[in-house]
Amino acid sequence: MVLGIGTDIIEIDRIDKAIQRWGDGFLSHVFNKEEIEYARKYKFSAPHFAGRFAAKEAIYKAIGDNKNLGWKDIKILNDPNGKPYCVLNDRKFVNKILISISHTRNYAVASAVVTK
Numbered sequence: 501m502v503l504g505i506g507t508d509i510i511e512i513d514r515i516d517k518a519i520q521r522w523g524d525g526f527l528s529h530v531f532n533k534e535e536i537e538y539a540r541k542y543k544f545s546a547p548h549f550a551g552r553f554a555a556k557e558a559i560y561k562a563i564g565d566n567k568n569l570g571w572k573d574i575k576i577l578n579d580p581n582g583k584p585y586c587v588l589n590d591r592k593f594v595n596k597i598l599i600s601i602s603h604t605r606n607y608a609v610a611s612a613v614v615t616k
């Protein structure tokens with residue numbers, strides 16, 4: 501059963517500028533260690549950071565009623581095929597979250613669906 505849906509789109513340039521301006525301070529505020537390591541494997545990491553940023557926003561929207569969730573309580577990882585999934589740092593949350601990420605030159609987009 502679908503309990504919630506969320507989507508988010510972001511300009512990659514916004515994330516790129518935040519990284520240039522605030523550097524590791526920005527990254528470690530928003531992303532977990534594994535997320536930073538993943539994105540940094542790429543020569544141009546901003547689309548991968550932006551995709552994760554959008555995924556976190558999409559998940560937040562899909563969950564809807566959990567206002568205590570912080571950026572780093574949501575961890576976006578990839579399975580061996582590259583498919584993204586998320587791990588939530590909230591023991592009370594028992595539902596399943598499905599996510600999808602895409603990026604072009606300028607934008608990153610993500611969708612999230614909460615299911616029972």
Ligand SMILES: CC(C)(COP(=O)(O)OP(=O)(O)OC[C@H]1O[C@@H](n2cnc3c(N)ncnc32)[C@H](O)[C@@H]1OP(=O)(O)O)[C@@H](O)C(=O)NCCC(=O)NCCS
Nearest residue numbers: 547548549551552577578581582583584600601602603604
């Ligand atoms: C995996 C694939 C779908 C990625 O699409 P893309 O257009 O190259 O790249 P996008 O920017 O749209 O998406 C990138 C994101 O896709 C996600 N992704 C990667 N592999 C994935 C997979 N196996 N399943 C689901 N999502 C995947 C990741 O989240 C990735 O972003 P990230 O690396 O920052 O986490 C593509 O490379 C591919 O293999 N396509 C096969 C197409 C095909 O066979 N079509 C037949 C018709 S059904």
